[in-house]
Structures are given as C-alpha cells and as structure tokens.
Amino acid sequence: MFERVEPPDCTITWQDREIPARAGESLAAALLAAGINRVRVTGMSGAPRGPFCMMGVCFDCLVTVEGEGARQACMVPVVAGMRASP
Amino acid sequence: MTKVDILIVGAGPAGMSAAIEARRHGASVLLLDENAAPGGQVHRAAKPDAVGPGAAQSREGAALMAALRASGAGLHSGAVLWAIEPGPRAFVLQDHAVHEVDAGRVILASGATERALPIPGWTLPGVMGVGAAQILLKSAGLRPRGRVWIAGQGPLIWLYAAQALARGGEIAGIVDMSRITPHALLRLPRALTAPGYLLRGLAWMRAVRQRVPVFRTRDVVVEGDGRLERIHVGGQIHTADTLLLHDGVVPNTQVTRAIQGCEHRWNAAQRAWEPVLDDWGNTLIPGILVAGDGGGIGGAAAASLSGRIAALEAVRALGHLGGAQRDALAAPLMRRRRAELAPRGFLDALFVPLPMPVDEVTLCRCEEVTAGSVRAAAGLGCLGTNQLKAFTRAGMGLCQGRICGPLLHATLAEARGVPGGDVDPLRTRFPTKPLSLGELATLAPSASAASASGKG
Amino acid sequence: MEIFDIAILGGGMLGSAIGWGCASRGAHVAVLDGGDVALRAARGNFGLIWSQSKGDGAPSYAGWTRDALAAWPALAETLSGFAGRDIGYRAQGGLVFCLGEEELEARRAFVNRMHNQGASDLRLLSRAALLDLMPSCKLGPDVLGASFQPQDGHINPLMVLRGFHAGLAAAGAAHLPGADVVQIERDAHFKIHRADGTAVQATKLVVAAGLGTQRLATMIGLDVPVRPVRGQNIVTERLPPMLPLPASALRQTIDGTVQIGITNEDDGDPEPRTRVMNLSTMAARAVRILPSLAQAHSLRSWGALRPMTPDKLPAYAQSDTHPGAFVAVCHSAVTLAAQHAGPLAEGILAGRLPDAVAAFHPRRFHV
Numbered sequence A: 001m002f003e004r005v006e007p008p009d010c011t012i013t014w015q016d017r018e019i020p021a022r023a024g025e026s027l028a029a030a031l032l033a034a035g036i037n038r039v040r041v042t043g044m045s046g047a048p049r050g051p052f053c054m055m056g057v058c059f060d061c062l063v064t065v066e067g068e069g070a071r072q073a074c075m076v077p078v079v080a081g082m083r084a085s086p
Numbered sequence B: 001m002t003k004v005d006i007l008i009v010g011a012g013p014a015g016m017s018a019a020i021e022a023r024r025h026g027a028s029v030l031l032l033d034e035n036a037a038p039g040g041q042v043h044r045a046a047k048p049d050a051v052g053p054g055a056a057q058s059r060e061g062a063a064l065m066a067a068l069r070a071s072g073a074g075l076h077s078g079a080v081l082w083a084i085e086p087g088p089r090a091f092v093l094q095d096h097a098v099h100e101v102d103a104g105r106v107i108l109a110s111g112a113t114e115r116a117l118p119i120p121g122w123t124l125p126g127v128m129g130v131g132a133a134q135i136l137l138k139s140a141g142l143r144p145r146g147r148v149w150i151a152g153q154g155p156l157i158w159l160y161a162a163q164a165l166a167r168g169g170e171i172a173g174i175v176d177m178s179r180i181t182p183h184a185l186l187r188l189p190r191a192l193t194a195p196g197y198l199l200r201g202l203a204w205m206r207a208v209r210q211r212v213p214v215f216r217t218r219d220v221v222v223e224g225d226g227r228l229e230r231i232h233v234g235g236q237i238h239t240a241d242t243l244l245l246h247d248g249v250v251p252n253t254q255v256t257r258a259i260q261g262c263e264h265r266w267n268a269a270q271r272a273w274e275p276v277l278d279d280w281g282n283t284l285i286p287g288i289l290v291a292g293d294g295g296g297i298g299g300a301a302a303a304s305l306s307g308r309i310a311a312l313e314a315v316r317a318l319g320h321l322g323g324a325q326r327d328a329l330a331a332p333l334m335r336r337r338r339a340e341l342a343p344r345g346f347l348d349a350l351f352v353p354l355p356m357p358v359d360e361v362t363l364c365r366c367e368e369v370t371a372g373s374v375r376a377a378a379g380l381g382c383l384g385t386n387q388l389k390a391f392t393r394a395g396m397g398l399c400q401g402r403i404c405g406p407l408l409h410a411t412l413a414e415a416r417g418v419p420g421g422d423v424d425p426l427r428t429r430f431p432t433k434p435l436s437l438g439e440l441a442t443l444a445p446s447a448s449a450a451s452a453s454g455k456g
Numbered sequence C: 001m002e003i004f005d006i007a008i009l010g011g012g013m014l015g016s017a018i019g020w021g022c023a024s025r026g027a028h029v030a031v032l033d034g035g036d037v038a039l040r041a042a043r044g045n046f047g048l049i050w051s052q053s054k055g056d057g058a059p060s061y062a063g064w065t066r067d068a069l070a071a072w073p074a075l076a077e078t079l080s081g082f083a084g085r086d087i088g089y090r091a092q093g094g095l096v097f098c099l100g101e102e103e104l105e106a107r108r109a110f111v112n113r114m115h116n117q118g119a120s121d122l123r124l125l126s127r128a129a130l131l132d133l134m135p136s137c138k139l140g141p142d143v144l145g146a147s148f149q150p151q152d153g154h155i156n157p158l159m160v161l162r163g164f165h166a167g168l169a170a171a172g173a174a175h176l177p178g179a180d181v182v183q184i185e186r187d188a189h190f191k192i193h194r195a196d197g198t199a200v201q202a203t204k205l206v207v208a209a210g211l212g213t214q215r216l217a218t219m220i221g222l223d224v225p226v227r228p229v230r231g232q233n234i235v236t237e238r239l240p241p242m243l244p245l246p247a248s249a250l251r252q253t254i255d256g257t258v259q260i261g262i263t264n265e266d267d268g269d270p271e272p273r274t275r276v277m278n279l280s281t282m283a284a285r286a287v288r289i290l291p292s293l294a295q296a297h298s299l300r301s302w303g304a305l306r307p308m309t310p311d312k313l314p315a316y317a318q319s320d321t322h323p324g325a326f327v328a329v330c331h332s333a334v335t336l337a338a339q340h341a342g343p344l345a346e347g348i349l350a351g352r353l354p355d356a357v358a359a360f361h362p363r364r365f366h367v
C-alpha cells in the first residue's frame, strides 16, 4: 500500500465513508492513500479492478463523481467535500 | 473557434520547450494538456525535490515551468485533444465543452505510456505500473509502505525504487526479469559516450540493492481473492498487497495513428510503432509535427530538444524565421540530441520486451480477451491487429487499445512467427479519447439537419 | 500445384458467405483476400438485416431480400456454432424513427407506396403505438412515430464474418489472406496471380471483391461499374438496455454498445474517412431519439465504403467469355448473406445462377 508524506488537508466521501485527502491531488491518489485499491467491477465478468496506470490510459479507475458516471479517478483533482462512489 | 499560430498538445518537456521556443520567435501559442497541471510524465512534482535521485531533473522541470509562465503561451490544463482534421483543425474537450482550434501548425507532444507486462493475475486490484507509483510519489507524495513488490525490467524500476527509498518508502522485494545478452553488450561502448547516463543508473541500482532483496526470474504469478494477496516468485510464495510492474515505455501514438495518411514505421530496436518523421519532426501530413517520446523513445532531455527543434521548424513554416536562421539555431540542438540518444541502442537491446504469457492470461483488460483467444484468431487467418479486433473485440473497449495494443501486436507476431513490422498495428479512431454524445452533438449546426436514411 | 474447385476473390461478407456456402456443400474452396487494413465493408457496416426501404420499384430485389430474411434463423444458428458465441441475431422487427411532422408525413407516403407494391407487413406506428411496442424505451419528445417491419432485425456483423471464417476452416477450405489479386489467366484452369508472386489454380472462380470488383471483373470479360458510397458510424461504451428493437441508423447490440449510423455520402471520395461535423450531426439525432444517450461516451467512429452499382441493386453474373467465372457485388451483404451462402452458392456449384437473380445481370448497365 501507500502512505502519505504530507498530511491531508481535507476530506472527501467515498460511498458512505469519509476519507482524508489533499486538495488538488487525484481522486485515485486519495483512494489509494486510504487503502482503497478496488474501485469498480468490469461490466462483463464482474471482475474487480482498481487504478492501474495513474495517467488516464487504462480506464480501470472509472468511478462516479458528484453523480457523473465513468470519470477517470486518476484524472479528477480532489476538491474538499467531493463525493464519489464506484 | 480559436485561431492560433501553433497548437501544442502535451505539456511535458517536449511540449513546454516547444512553447517557449515558439514564443521566443513571436508566434502565438496554445499549449494544452489533459492533466490538471503542466509537466508531463517526468516533471509532475508540485514542488521540486531538494535532494535525492531526480533532484537535478526536478530543478530543470521547475526552470522549464517558470520559463513557460513567462513566455506568454496560453496554457490550458485539463484539456484533451480528441480529433484532428485537415487544416489542421483540432477538436478539444475541456470542462465538458468542445472547442475548435484552427492552427497554422500543430505539434503533438503526447509522450509515452508504460508498456504493460501481462503476467498471470495482473488485472487484480493492487497490481499497478511502476510509472503509476512514480506518479503517486511525485504528484501526491504517496510512498510505498508494507508488502510492496516490484517486477519487470528497465531503468525506471531502479529510479523509482531509489526515489521511493529516499522519501522514506519501503519495498519488500524487486524481481528483475531482464537478461543481459551479447547483443546488448555490443552496444555498451557507444552508450558510455553519453553524459553520465549509465553511471547514474548504476548508482541507483547499487543504492537500492543495499536495502531491498532482488530476485532474478521471469516466473511471477499474482494471486488473491478480489485483490492481490500473494505473489509467486520463482516458485516461492510471498504475501503482497501491491505489485508494481514495468517493461519499459512505448510512444503514445493514439492521435497520429488515427490520422489518415499519417504513416508509422516499426522501430525494431524499441519494438514499437512510431510516426514517420523527418529530422524536424514533420509527419507526412502537412502542418502536423511530433516532438518528444511520442515520436520514438528518447528520454526527457531528448524530448525537450526535439520540442525546440520542432518549434523552430514550425515558426519557419509560418514565416517568423528564415530557413538559414532556423538551421543555425537548430544545429547545436540537433548535436545535443544525438548525444542524448547515444545510450538508447544499449538500453533497447538490454531490455527487449518480455515474451507474451500463457493462454489463460487476459491481454485486453477492457473486453477481457485472453492470450489464448488472440492465438485462436491468428489461426483463423488474422494477419494484423485490426482483423483481430473485429474477430475478438480485443482493443474495442474504453481504453481504445492503449494498454492492450502492443500486447495484441506482440502476441500476433509471435503466433505468426513474423517480425513485428509485418503485423499491422491497431488503427485508432476519433474520438481518440472518449467523449459523451451530448458533448459531440454540440458541434452540429442544427440538430434537425440529419435525416433518416433508411438504409441497412 | 493444387487445383481448387472454386477460388473466391475477396474474403469480405460476400466472398466469405459464398465460399462457405460452396465449401459446406463439399467443394474444395480457396478464399483469397487482402491485408489487415483492406477496405472491408464487412468490418465497417451497421449490422442490420433489413427489408424495409428496399425494393421500391424493384420487385425482384424485394423478393430476394424477403427470401434472405426467411433463411436467416437457420443460418444464424449455424454461424453461432462456428463463432463459438451468440452472434447477436435478433429479428423482432425494425424501425425507422420519424422526428417531427415532416419526416412522419414523408414516411407515411413511403409506407403507402410500398403497400401498393405488396409490402403488406410494413406499418406506420404513431408515437403511442411505438411506446406500447417498447414500454421500457425512453423516447425523446421529437419522436412522432416510426415505420415498423416485423421481419427486420440485426446481428453482430463481425461475428458473422468470424462464423463464416471458422466454418470455412471447418470445411477444409484454404484461407489465403495478405495479397491482392493482380491477374487472372485461363487455359485448362483459371490461374490467379497475386501481388506477392504466388498463384492459385481453380476450376471456377468468383469475383467478390467489393470495391475491387470492377477491376477484377474486367479480367473475366465483365463490366460491372461499382463506386464507393461512404457511411460513417459511431459506437458507444457498453450501456444498460435502452433500445429493444434496431432502427435505421440506431441500434443497441447484445454487448450493450449503441451503434449510431450511418451517412450515405456519394461524393466519389475513395477514403473511408470520418468528419467530426457529420459525427456531431449523427450524435445530435441519436440524442433526440434517446435523450439519455447524451451522457453515453462515444468510443470510436469509423467510415466504411459501400460498393454501389449505378442502380444500387446487386450484380451477379457468370461470364460469357470465361464460363465458370462469376461475379457478385452488392451493398447489403449482411442481409443477403443467407442468399449468398444458399441459392447463389448452389448456382455457382451447378454452373448456372438461379433464376431469382436473372434481373441482376450487370448487362443491364449497358443498354
């Protein structure tokens, strides 16, 4: 897993859970820092997936952000209070 | 509709350097990048590292960034180019709005992506790229902790490990899958002519080996129920919660491959397709240039130089600079670029991409197509990846073939027993990054213009 | 050198269907084909199995199409077996949506005209009837109605092609991709020379080369004018079910992706390019039909070229000067695949094309 070098400065909501984050970092980074590496299942086989490339290439980090589906968590910057879910 | 002299796509070393150079000669410049901040893959740090491996590069990045801000180039972050048409006219998506940009010249500086390393179990959460972990380290300050493993080959493994350790991270083990061959050793003398390059790499490696156990095998398997829990390394089982894979990088040619008539060639040494370019970075399409790793892997310093060279050519083509002036300014840059490229032959020969996995392993993560299905399609007469895609759906998913493209290509070449150059790469299609139909529809002159054709 | 019973020149939708039709009836077949990025309409088409809108003023074409639709269920089952998966054949009816009064009236006139030519099943549905037919479907307010043909349907054309190719392999046919045909010679047999220097010998041959047909047909003494008509397509990510029936230019596949078509551009441009402006217009129309599509991500667009004859009808013939050499070309080869794999293949084996296609001899272009 990963741990933060710098302390968090805000929180966001993942599903029903509040997790610490730093404004401006990617949503995927915030999730991984909170120990969450499983963010969705595939449409076909239901296999679990999580962030893989962190650079907008693999589309395995797709989540719903503020009600909008299929956002790449690694490309969405964290805003304090942001709500996201699988 | 925006009009600009030069549109530059990608704000890494190549794109930023191109923007600064073009501004210096009076051209108007728009620089866009889909990331939230400029820097590209290498200069991602929010603030530069003061010490440790990469500190010098980090200072260069900060200097580039400052020069870019001072240059007067327009910078659009969070903006992605998704189509380009003759003109050149570019189509850009930013904040859910579609913009059209007419440019005198377009310089594509879209960089490189990691070549995926498909080992058994690599789709499980917890398995990521080494480059991905480096992005986490640089841009979010996340260091590895606990049962974090690394497997694969290439300099980035050692650089990342060294950077992570310097930031207080922990790495449980590194599986080095490379093999030194005589073919690579032949290319060593030329590599040693490059400025300090290999010595730096060896220093990272030594520093890492003192603190992290290193295993040499190609037998790595990932297991776990719903996420990575264990890895098998040469038959031994280790607990793991994170595995970082790496097998070098490949040019990001997603946009150039979608442009009709923009030819690509097989780089046999790097085992990758790259756009056909002249020394200046001109593609075969008038008005469209490529700079940096997107035109062939050369590293950050070479990318920066090729950005400046492409900018000189673009401002010349637009009449801001005479041909002789361009040549005089470019000559020292071209010389330095040659020096920077000196170690490539050795590195390319040393890190030949790893062989494709057994039949059960997924190659196309999006459509969940296995190596076995790809081989079966080869048996039905698929000569290239485009027919393969039609027969298996491999490459048809959301990533648009970005991850699986090189894997499908390598598997097909292996199955057919032919060199990579004989296997056509995936033709990409616009939009080269998914956009919603609602966004796409905003360009139509009038929504009622279309009419039913009634044809099958 | 091996002498095949039949060489098929072209491995697209037509050539594959005819080739499999012949091979599965015992002939020793070779299918000769181009490379990986050959301009293959088989790979770019829309996947409708469609009769409405076809055969206006051409009763023989209407009949040929009707027979194809009737033969599809059996063929689909066979091909699913070969492809090793559901190839997406669904034939519960097909729609042409009408947006606004003008389109509705034009369609009403068309439906009436087709009725007078015997297309008795074609109906015009009001918006209310349409919602009755597809209660789960959230149609946009501009949809005022649609024409409905109960026999129409759709399929995954890529899997049709895969099924034919797997069927060809199972029947022992030779698939020889990767080199264009450059010359056809005839003495005791046909000798077909390819760009890579190889040659194939066969007792009979069928030119089924799509847009390459005209050039190859002259080598067997037939003049078959064919021009490219471009169709642009968009496909989305996989989506939850939202459109139970296929429509002209809008269908949801069994994989969940929504395919949006399809322009008819007859501008002589031989490149299968896409144009963002056309794609945008297509997307706008699709969103008017199904407003929830506005949020769906488009993943790819592509252009494909339909091989089109001057009167848009198929052309099938046996050469007078080169008996045993045939030509076959048409634009709706998915729909007609059942006929090509059936009666047309039988006719080729017998050395005499079926009477049903007599009206499609290309000599009609030269009177």
Ligand SMILES: Cc1cc2nc3c(=O)[nH]c(=O)nc-3n(C[C@H](O)[C@H](O)[C@H](O)COP(=O)(O)OP(=O)(O)OC[C@H]3O[C@@H](n4cnc5c(N)ncnc54)[C@H](O)[C@@H]3O)c2cc1C
Binding pocket: B009, B010, B011, B012, B013, B014, B015, B032, B033, B034, B035, B039, B040, B041, B042, B043, B057, B079, B080, B081, B082, B109, B110, B111, B112, B113, B114, B130, B131, B132, B134, B156, B159, B249, B252, B255, B291, B292, B293, B294, B298, B299, B300, B301, B303, B304, B433
């Ligand atoms: C994951 C990774 C880690 C690396 N780490 C190191 C390292 O630590 N040290 C080192 O020396 N080298 C490293 N390299 C190599 C180094 O990054 C490259 O040599 C260098 O960045 C090349 O510069 P560039 O300008 O060509 O591309 P990049 O720096 O990659 O910049 C390209 C930019 O273009 C953007 N872009 C691409 N397509 C579009 C589009 N359609 N619309 C908008 N924007 C777009 C991308 O988001 C990116 O920001 C790494 C490479 C990768 C892939």
Ligand code: FES
Binding pocket: A028, A050, A051, A052, A053, A054, A055, A056, A057, A058, A059, A060, A061, A062, A072, A073, A074, A075
């Ligand atoms: S992690 Fe790959 S796209 Fe986000």
